[in-house]
Amino acid sequence: MAAVQETIEQVRGIDVDQYRYGFETLIESDKAPKGLSEETVKFISEKKNEPAWMLQWRLEAYRRWLTMTEPTWARVDYPRIDFQDLYYYAAPKPKKTVSSLDEIDPEILKTYEKLGIPLREVAMLEGVEPKPGEEDPARRKIAVDAVFDSVSVATTFKAELKKAGVIFMPISEAIREHPELVQKYLGSVVPTSDNFYATLNSAVFSDGSFVYVPPGVRCPMELSTYFRINERNTGQFERTLIIADKGAYVSYLEGCTAPQRDENQLHAAVVELVALDDAEIKYSTVQNWYPGNSEGKGGIYNFVTKRGDCRGANSKISWTQVETGSAITWKYPSCILRGDNSRGEFYSIAISNGYQQVDSGTKMIHLGKNTTSRIISKGIAAGKSQNTYRGLVTAHRKALGARNFTACDSLLIGDKCGAHTVPYIEAKNSSATFEHEATTSKISEDVLFYCIQRGLSQEEAVGLVVNGFVKDVLQQLPMEFAVEAQKLISISLEGSVG
Amino acid sequence: MTALLDIRGLKAEIDGRQILNGLDLAVNKGEIHAIMGPNGAGKSTLSYVLSGKPGYEITGGEVFFNGEDLLAMDPDERAAKGLFLAFQYPLEIPGVATLTFLRTALNAQRKKRGEEELSSPDVLKRVRELAKQLSIDPEMLKRPLNVGFSGGEKKRNETLQMALLEPKLCVLDETDSGLDIDALRIVADGVNRLRAADRGMIVITHYQRLLDYIVPDVVHVLAAGRIVKTGGKDLALELEATGYAQYQSEAA
Amino acid sequence: MNAEVRSVKTAAEIGFADLFAAARESLPGGDKIEAVRRDAFDRFAAQGLPHSRTEAWRYTDLRRLLRDAKPLAPRSDAAARSVAREAGAVFAGLGLRRLLIVDGAFAPELSDLAGLEPGVVVRATVEALGADEMVLPLDMAGGDPVAALNTALAADGVMITVAPGVVVERPIHLVFVTTGGTPAATFTRSRLELGSGAVLTLVETHEGPDQSDYQVNVALQVDVGDRARLDHVKITGEGAAALHISTLEASTGAGASYRDFGFTIGGAVVRNQLFVKLAGEGAIADVYQGSLLAGRQHADTTLVVDHVAAGSQSREVFKAVVDDEARAVFQGRITVQPGAQQTDARMMARALLLSDEAVANCKPELEIFADDVQCGHGTTTGALDDQLKFYLMARGIPEKEAEALLIQAFVGEVIDAVARDDLREALTQVMLNWLKERD
Numbered sequence A: 001m002a003a004v005q006e007t008i009e010q011v012r013g014i015d016v017d018q019y020r021y022g023f024e025t026l027i028e029s030d031k032a033p034k035g036l037s038e039e040t041v042k043f044i045s046e047k048k049n050e051p052a053w054m055l056q057w058r059l060e061a062y063r064r065w066l067t068m069t070e071p072t073w074a075r076v077d078y079p080r081i082d083f084q085d086l087y088y089y090a091a092p093k094p095k096k097t098v099s100s101l102d103e104i105d106p107e108i109l110k111t112y113e114k115l116g117i118p119l120r121e122v123a124m125l126e127g128v129e130p131k132p133g134e135e136d137p138a139r140r141k142i143a144v145d146a147v148f149d150s151v152s153v154a155t156t157f158k159a160e161l162k163k164a165g166v167i168f169m170p171i172s173e174a175i176r177e178h179p180e181l182v183q184k185y186l187g188s189v190v191p192t193s194d195n196f197y198a199t200l201n202s203a204v205f206s207d208g209s210f211v212y213v214p215p216g217v218r219c220p221m222e223l224s225t226y227f228r229i230n231e232r233n234t235g236q237f238e239r240t241l242i243i244a245d246k247g248a249y250v251s252y253l254e255g256c257t258a259p260q261r262d263e264n265q266l267h268a269a270v271v272e273l274v275a276l277d278d279a280e281i282k283y284s285t286v287q288n289w290y291p292g293n294s295e296g297k298g299g300i301y302n303f304v305t306k307r308g309d310c311r312g313a314n315s316k317i318s319w320t321q322v323e324t325g326s327a328i329t330w331k332y333p334s335c336i337l338r339g340d341n342s343r344g345e346f347y348s349i350a351i352s353n354g355y356q357q358v359d360s361g362t363k364m365i366h367l368g369k370n371t372t373s374r375i376i377s378k379g380i381a382a383g384k385s386q387n388t389y390r391g392l393v394t395a396h397r398k399a400l401g402a403r404n405f406t407a408c409d410s411l412l413i414g415d416k417c418g419a420h421t422v423p424y425i426e427a428k429n430s431s432a433t434f435e436h437e438a439t440t441s442k443i444s445e446d447v448l449f450y451c452i453q454r455g456l457s458q459e460e461a462v463g464l465v466v467n468g469f470v471k472d473v474l475q476q477l478p479m480e481f482a483v484e485a486q487k488l489i490s491i492s493l494e495g496s497v498g
Numbered sequence B: 001m002t003a004l005l006d007i008r009g010l011k012a013e014i015d016g017r018q019i020l021n022g023l024d025l026a027v028n029k030g031e032i033h034a035i036m037g038p039n040g041a042g043k044s045t046l047s048y049v050l051s052g053k054p055g056y057e058i059t060g061g062e063v064f065f066n067g068e069d070l071l072a073m074d075p076d077e078r079a080a081k082g083l084f085l086a087f088q089y090p091l092e093i094p095g096v097a098t099l100t101f102l103r104t105a106l107n108a109q110r111k112k113r114g115e116e117e118l119s120s121p122d123v124l125k126r127v128r129e130l131a132k133q134l135s136i137d138p139e140m141l142k143r144p145l146n147v148g149f150s151g152g153e154k155k156r157n158e159t160l161q162m163a164l165l166e167p168k169l170c171v172l173d174e175t176d177s178g179l180d181i182d183a184l185r186i187v188a189d190g191v192n193r194l195r196a197a198d199r200g201m202i203v204i205t206h207y208q209r210l211l212d213y214i215v216p217d218v219v220h221v222l223a224a225g226r227i228v229k230t231g232g233k234d235l236a237l238e239l240e241a242t243g244y245a246q247y248q249s250e251a252a
Numbered sequence C: 001m002n003a004e005v006r007s008v009k010t011a012a013e014i015g016f017a018d019l020f021a022a023a024r025e026s027l028p029g030g031d032k033i034e035a036v037r038r039d040a041f042d043r044f045a046a047q048g049l050p051h052s053r054t055e056a057w058r059y060t061d062l063r064r065l066l067r068d069a070k071p072l073a074p075r076s077d078a079a080a081r082s083v084a085r086e087a088g089a090v091f092a093g094l095g096l097r098r099l100l101i102v103d104g105a106f107a108p109e110l111s112d113l114a115g116l117e118p119g120v121v122v123r124a125t126v127e128a129l130g131a132d133e134m135v136l137p138l139d140m141a142g143g144d145p146v147a148a149l150n151t152a153l154a155a156d157g158v159m160i161t162v163a164p165g166v167v168v169e170r171p172i173h174l175v176f177v178t179t180g181g182t183p184a185a186t187f188t189r190s191r192l193e194l195g196s197g198a199v200l201t202l203v204e205t206h207e208g209p210d211q212s213d214y215q216v217n218v219a220l221q222v223d224v225g226d227r228a229r230l231d232h233v234k235i236t237g238e239g240a241a242a243l244h245i246s247t248l249e250a251s252t253g254a255g256a257s258y259r260d261f262g263f264t265i266g267g268a269v270v271r272n273q274l275f276v277k278l279a280g281e282g283a284i285a286d287v288y289q290g291s292l293l294a295g296r297q298h299a300d301t302t303l304v305v306d307h308v309a310a311g312s313q314s315r316e317v318f319k320a321v322v323d324d325e326a327r328a329v330f331q332g333r334i335t336v337q338p339g340a341q342q343t344d345a346r347m348m349a350r351a352l353l354l355s356d357e358a359v360a361n362c363k364p365e366l367e368i369f370a371d372d373v374q375c376g377h378g379t380t381t382g383a384l385d386d387q388l389k390f391y392l393m394a395r396g397i398p399e400k401e402a403e404a405l406l407i408q409a410f411v412g413e414v415i416d417a418v419a420r421d422d423l424r425e426a427l428t429q430v431m432l433n434w435l436k437e438r439d
Helices: A002-011 A038-047 A052-066 A106-115 A158-164 A171-177 A179-185 A196-204 A445-453 A458-469 A479-492 B043-051 B075-080 B098-112 B120-133 B138-142 B151-165 B181-193 B209-213 B234-242 B245-251 C011-023 C031-047 C078-085 C125-130 C145-153 C386-394 C399-415 C421-438
Strands: A029-031 A090-092 A142-148 A151-155 A167-170 A209-213 A222-228 A239-244 A249-257 A264-267 A270-275 A280-287 A299-310 A316-323 A328-331 A334-337 A343-352 A357-360 A363-366 A372-381 A386-395 A403-412 A418-427 A433-442 B005-014 B017-027 B032-036 B056-065 B083-086 B169-173 B200-205 B218-223 B226-231 C097-102 C120-124 C158-162 C172-177 C185-194 C199-207 C215-224 C229-237 C243-252 C257-264 C269-278 C284-293 C298-307 C313-322 C327-336 C344-353 C359-368 C374-382
Touching: A038 A052, A038 A196, A052 A196, A167 A171, A171 A179, A171 A209, A171 A239, A179 A209, A179 A239, A196 A270, A196 A299, A209 A222, A209 A249, A239 A249, A239 A280, A249 A479, A270 A280, A270 A316, A280 A299, A280 A479, A299 A316, A299 A343, A316 A328, A316 A357, A316 A479, A334 A343, A334 A372, A343 A357, A343 A386, A343 A479, A363 A372, A372 A386, A372 A418, A372 A458, A386 A403, A386 A433, A403 A418, A403 A458, A403 C359, A418 A433, A418 C374, A433 C359, A445 A458, A445 B075, A458 A479, A458 B098, B005 B043, B017 B032, B017 B043, B017 B056, B017 B200, B017 B226, B032 B234, B043 B056, B043 B075, B043 B083, B043 B169, B043 B200, B075 B083, B075 B098, B083 B151, B098 B120, B098 B138, B098 B151, B120 B138, B120 B151, B120 B181, B151 B181, B181 B209, B200 B209, B218 B234, B226 B234, C011 C031, C011 C145, C031 C145, C078 C097, C078 C172, C120 C125, C125 C158, C125 C185, C145 C185, C145 C215, C145 C243, C185 C199, C185 C229, C199 C215, C215 C229, C215 C257, C229 C243, C229 C269, C229 C421, C243 C257, C243 C284, C257 C269, C257 C298, C257 C399, C257 C421, C269 C284, C284 C298, C284 C327, C284 C399, C284 C421, C298 C313, C298 C344, C313 C327, C313 C359, C313 C399, C327 C344, C327 C374, C344 C359, C344 C399, C359 C374, C386 C399, C399 C421
Parallel strands: A142 A222, A209 A239, A222 A249, A239 A270, A249 A280, A264 A299, A270 A299, A280 A316, A299 A328, A299 A334, A316 A343, A328 A357, A334 A363, A343 A372, A357 A386, A363 A386, A372 A403, A386 A418, A403 A433, B032 B200, B032 B218, B083 B169, B169 B200, C097 C172, C158 C185, C172 C199, C185 C215, C199 C229, C215 C243, C229 C257, C243 C269, C257 C284, C269 C298, C284 C313, C298 C327, C313 C344, C327 C359, C344 C374
Antiparallel strands: A029 A090, A142 A151, A167 A209, A418 C359, A433 C374, B005 B017, B005 B056, B218 B226, C120 C158
16 A cells, blocks of 8 residues: 555645545446436346346345335434435446456556556555564555446456465456355345345445455455545445455455545445454455535545454454545444354544544444454544444343453544444343443643644644554554555644644 | 843733743853742743743743744744753653654654654664663653653653754753652753753753752742842852742742 | 334323323313423324334333333322321431322322421422413423323422522432322322522432332422532332333532432333433532342433533443343433533443343443533443452352342442432442342
């Protein structure tokens, strides 16, 4: 992600209004007709050359969706979405089947260049201090599966991953090439009937990533997907499925940006993780979609369902998220701790500024014996934003010895914003031990003055204090992501003090 | 010669209370001035007003720093111009490693002065050397700034920052408070190493004890917001013997 | 999660509608009061009984727990009144001023009204309603369907006013008692107004027969004037099969102090909902709640503390001891309104689970719209500390006794919040009796 970091540096200092990824790629695109119907679903399935079972699956979800209503319990407020006024499929018009990078539309490649995504082989990471005991970052590799609007345009590192037996490809390809895996796991964590947006996604998802790590394999590199919404009024409905088979390990990075727009754009992704016995999945997100302008106009609606299933004994799933973008964020990356001794983690930094609304948190559902979970959430509210942590920790009857520790801290910058904490803690057996603590405070004026006396500007001082506040979570990110996230945090708080 | 710091008739108040009441003081390069006075005389206010802490209102007078209007500058600008305040109670910043803080501050100042920013290894090298002189454990540099530090560690850390930032004028606010004699000696040695022909210092203290270690050129008595007496280093000893009572009544 | 259109009503909902239709004519109050009642009932009818998807009632599904609407309790007879004389025994001998509310009706002839302190006025709610006084509308609890039911159906209760500056030494004890016979429902509304600078201790006990599945819906409005101080102690000790729903609204003036202690030990299904508004600058509220639950008891304590004015402070502590298959629920929300700067609010909720079938559900919320605040909450849920228990046993203390000691220490923290020694000792005795019954 070094290149991403460069991008950020280039745009550092730009006014908060000037969303720095706000350029638009002018290419012809292949759209489904506006609106949602069985025809739209069939159109998408046909476009992707999907087998009959997949179409059937989609149609069932679509019919289910028709019976559902939008959830209203989150602390977010937005005008009603007209689901018939959206395009559900937009693919860059391919000249022909893409088999190498040279064949990709140069416009698209340029877009990625601006985003700083290293499509071409190894990302050499520069200017990053290695932590003691960590391998030289210059030698670390990241494989990128870039999703441009709805279609995955290129996948790098395929060869090396193939050697290790790791399958990393667009899910549309996996449906054709590995139907047995997809059929077995798709919808097994987030069922098609799960919730309004997940069901919608099941009907119309266009692409996303698929990862399968075979038993005993430690994925030789970090896997990464960069999502980008380009087309006007297209909902983005990615579907990601990651399976770590017995004893496998994989670390997956997800970064998101979208160009500046006046219309609100809907994003309703579904991510499913499955960890079998002794497997571990680490999923990191830096979400930096367009948050809307300083009057609260525009911006992405980010309504996402992410869930991991620790299906096997001793498995582990860890979610780390840095949420700085989107007009509205509605996401609760969760863990179902089914296997005995399994572990779930959720580390989150959610920053809201301007008119952003964040309602995010996690669910830790303890089902197996001696399962453990840990939640560290840092919410920062500035401007006129509302920032809510909402989390559920529950231990069922048979989850003997379940343990959870939760710490939610909120920081308020300015007196026009709100910070809220809504935890649900449900213990259904006496051997469960849950601890939860939460604090809300503001940055001390004295601390700011101390920094300023040492020569920092007001904004630098706020950035420094905030970075200290979120450090516990930043440390959970792979290093190259952490550097990017740290800068993003400072940028997203620009204009918050005055 | 222009004085390094030239305070003329400075008046300041906080929450409507007048604290500084027409204070005059001139400090030249190379000089160490001690400011002594009873509690509530305005000693800490003077340090805050000089460094530009929000909340204080200047109601009269002027302050020139190297001939420039100090009061017109933002606090960070004053720092970049070389004004350093060693806090009586240094603040804690959770999650921010001491070294990170030092590097950020140093480079922020250098950038403002149009100087090249230093690389992390260069900063580390400098900080390590200075830390050694101040008997600061290098491990401490990795810990969050001042969090869980003892009183002595915090004051040594202030001295370390002062040494690293190489200010033109150091204002030491009650640096001796909360220090035992060994810690005091280490801090004083650190300060003395910073004595230089192009640097001035203002040492604010209630007790004479500190001045045994940091020997001043000039001693002022501050009472009721004004300098009421100025003398040589013997004045401090005199004060130790007689106390402040006479000045308090004088000022009133 | 989904907004839904309700078409089917439960038997209890239909029962309440019938109850209201039948009672409307005979309920006290003129046209204005009747309009308030009708409006409140419509609000209840529109929402129906709260259920698991009603966020404020998430863990207490009344559609499931409240199966039928009992008939309104008839005027109590002589036999019932003799039973009532023995009620409130927990605080017997402390010399409290006893005011009896028997089967939902204030009983002045059983109450201790002699020698009321100057400035203290006690009236029956039915009297205020008869005079068409607007005593029924609720503020913070106004949107709650069950509180609305209380507004619609409340027939009596007690109205107390304490004049400004009056310091009442002798605590007032509201003795609510349901007597035997056919299971019935009571709806009472009471109100306390403390003038500025006034001081009072108000004690409430609620009890009834174990054999009857009677229903109690009680509401109390409290207005604590500027610089006034109210200590409120409530014991919910209803009979083993009873349903008890209590709504408390307290509002505090500038510099006022409100201290609330609630103890839930009885009742099959209990919901104590408290709405505390720190409306005046520098007001202080301390809300301490304890629940001791066994068998299949379900007790829900839901607390909303609303910091409206600047410089106010609140402390909320909730402790639950849950044995057998009992369920404890705590929902606590601290709200800091825009402008309520320098708010200092802390909430702690702890549940001790004594059996594998015991359940504790906890939802502590912070809702903060001002930046210069210090707010926090903490919760813990778990079993008794085995190491501590072992330590005590190693010193020769039998297991049950060791547990009792640890439970006592756990609950003691909330009881300690009660200011008066005599009340604290009586409450400690209540806890010890509960522990004894556990053996």
